[in-house]
Amino acid sequence: MASSSRRRRWAATFGVAALAATAGGSLVLPGSALAAPAGASASAAVDFATHCVPPPIAGIPDIDGTTTAQISVDNATPKVGDTVTVTYKVVKPAAGNPVDLALPADIMTPTGKVQLGGAQSGSVTVAGPKKNDPVPGKAPFPSFSMTGTFKVTEAGAITLSPGDYNIHTSYIMELDTPCTVTNPPAPVSETVTATGAPTTNERSLQLSSASGKVGDSVTATGTKFTAGASVTVAGFANGAVTGDKATATADAQGAFSVALPVNDKATTGVVAYEGASWNADKGAGPAAYAVTDGGGPHPPGSLDQKLNTQVNAGELTMAQAGDAVAMDAVGFGKGGRSRGSLNTVTVQDFRGGAAGWSLTGKVTNFTGPGGASIDAGKLSWTPVCVDGADSPSHCAAGSPGAVGKDGATLASAPNQAFTGGQFTVDARLSLNVPAYTKPGAYSAVLTLTLT
Template sequence: MLAAAAGGALSAPAAAVDETPPRGVPGLVDFPTHCLPPQEAGLPPADGPTTARITVDDPAPQVGDTVTVTYQVISTPAVAAPDPDRGPEGAGLPADAPAPTGRILLAGAQSGEVTVVGDRRGLREGPDGPSGPGAAPPALTMTGTFTVTAPGEITLAPGSYTLHTSSPVALDTVCTAAAAPVSVRLTATPLPTANLRSVFPASPAGAPGTRLKVTAAGFTPGATVTVAGRAGAAETADRAAATADGLGVALAELPLTDEATTAVVAYEGAAWSAGLGSGPAAFTVIGVAPPPSGTQKITATVEPGALGMTQAGEAITLGAVPYGDGGGAPGRIGTVTVKDARGGPAGWSLIGKVTDFTGPGGLRIPGGSLSWTPTCAAAEGSPSRCRAGSAGTVGPDGAVLASTPDGPLAGGTFTVDAAVTLQVPPYTPPGAYTAVLTLTLS
């Protein structure tokens, strides 16, 4: 889509470009547009509808993920005109014409603008060669990225776009969008937060009919905390409730009635969940009825363990970047081994955050310049499957390195790794730049 041909001017508005796009295409919208030609053209403004489409590479990102957006202008009231002194061959733009630019407007859970940029080919140059004199320009595609900063629904609507030419002088046609409708809606989910809730039975075993003292800690002050027996992924008939004090501690007495109980859990809300509940603590209900003559009752207990991680190495050294050129400094984090031996239904999340990089004289490279591409593998026999986090920016707000989902019986051993790249700006002063990468497992 064009501003002016090389040495030429703008003509009046033209018809839609190419074929009329099918209605019902996701992200396809029409909106009024006011296109202002450069003064050199000597023409009045061009008004008319723009047909455009916005698409995203991830409609359900997490906070911290980088989303790539594409803004395609399919038709526009702006149109190229040939230079009458040069003939039809003057209609094409030069190969080094500046790239077209545009804006996408964000609203809802996150507001702001996304700048998108197109390629630099002649805007009237189609796949089969230049268009004829006075023809409408072909569809224009511009791309950009933004980082998700808030959970919830985020809407994307097309904004203004600028069409350029640089020959023989710099000319811009600015097309302003008026009341453009929402083209795309995406739903962002929050990063997982650490769950520090825990439960502690006063003893590891008890007989039916007794009342087991249970301490639940790390809960919301004032919340009603349910303490319940569990057999595998299902709750048993044993249940009690207590109110958490100002420190988030609830003291309950759990009546023991169900010999199927093999663990005790605590949670806020109507049912146990990984976000509002504690992991299970092993417990055995010991029957009081004597075994028949000549028999012996044998009881074996599988005790749950803990969730923990170890990391190979203590430092990450990135590759060097030449002064002046800038570019990506590659590296790899120390391999992380996560072991989940809790034996309950809760999954886990491993989140990374990085500080700014500090160099000579206090110079800084923002932590948001560090990106990673995570990988994760589960050891053979692990009940849970491991999901690597999204490739993208790490930054001070954090990003998911790896996670496992909740399940009837979760756990296992997992190997987590990530390739990292620090984008160093050109002419960054020479020296060593150091940051701290913190990994949190919950």
């Protein structure tokens, strides 16, 4: 189970009530299907037995059902070497919403495989967008589409069959529901007929380093060249070879290795080719190469080491300082404002992309002794949001006013070219209690949702 710090939905309880969270959102499937690419071929919808494994937290048994799916392509008559776009549409998933709770929109991302057969074997990885319509409780899941590409390597009839698919949901926590073909392969839904093409140039070139100072040598290693051919290795700049050149002879397997001194400061790459001049049909590259500052060879006794690191994208998460809020008491016959402070919520946007976020809240009626209640619309808040140090994004507090059952925005950050950061969100709470409200303890659940 994912840790509580990764949950997307939290509930803060007033009075004596405890933290509340909704379960059962683990099986959401995408909403309305994507349209197939323009010019997509006609294809057949097929049915196949499917075994789906709900996340353990759902508390329901595995699902054995039937999936109806359809495979289509953007080019049914490609040539060898062409790239074909494949659309895998799940017209009718094997599972439905197993709970009474309605599931919200845009919380899942589907992925899957399309199996190739006939003239070409293998599989195509496909994925769909994070987009789905709301799913009512106990309702069938709507259809969804995933797309991917494959390169045609063989001439002839290539069959495409729907394969396994997985449903990843981001609702309360991150969960997966894998669905596998019970008796693979599934029936063929689409066939493309590939025709031959000129022999593909498989020559390749690798460099021992991606950069060096003026005068440094880089080792160039080539494969799949013509056996015994004379190969020229040269610097490359502004779309043409430079005066920096070296020659080698390909061995019986078409491989070679040679050191190339690089003196031209403008060099941006290295190429290798057969014949008297650079020709992409009988060459490889350009492989990227940069000339660094400080021309001339290394002084005696010095060496360079290239240092590499990586920054990995994280997730959008939130955490709260507590799960209960004690509000001021008011007197019977007087009523008035029962005030309190929201437990501080910390939002961390470590995705490092361009998407913003929104934190909203909604509240239930306050329930008290003997069925007495205070309407949810009488709760209002005054939000506050503070940016953490060096945060690329700037958060905006929601407008002061009623929260209610329909909900209101607590805080948000907009989409922009580069987003991210850590934010502290608070709010002053005020419940307008009618004067002659029945005495006793009242509580409600305020649910916060981060998207």
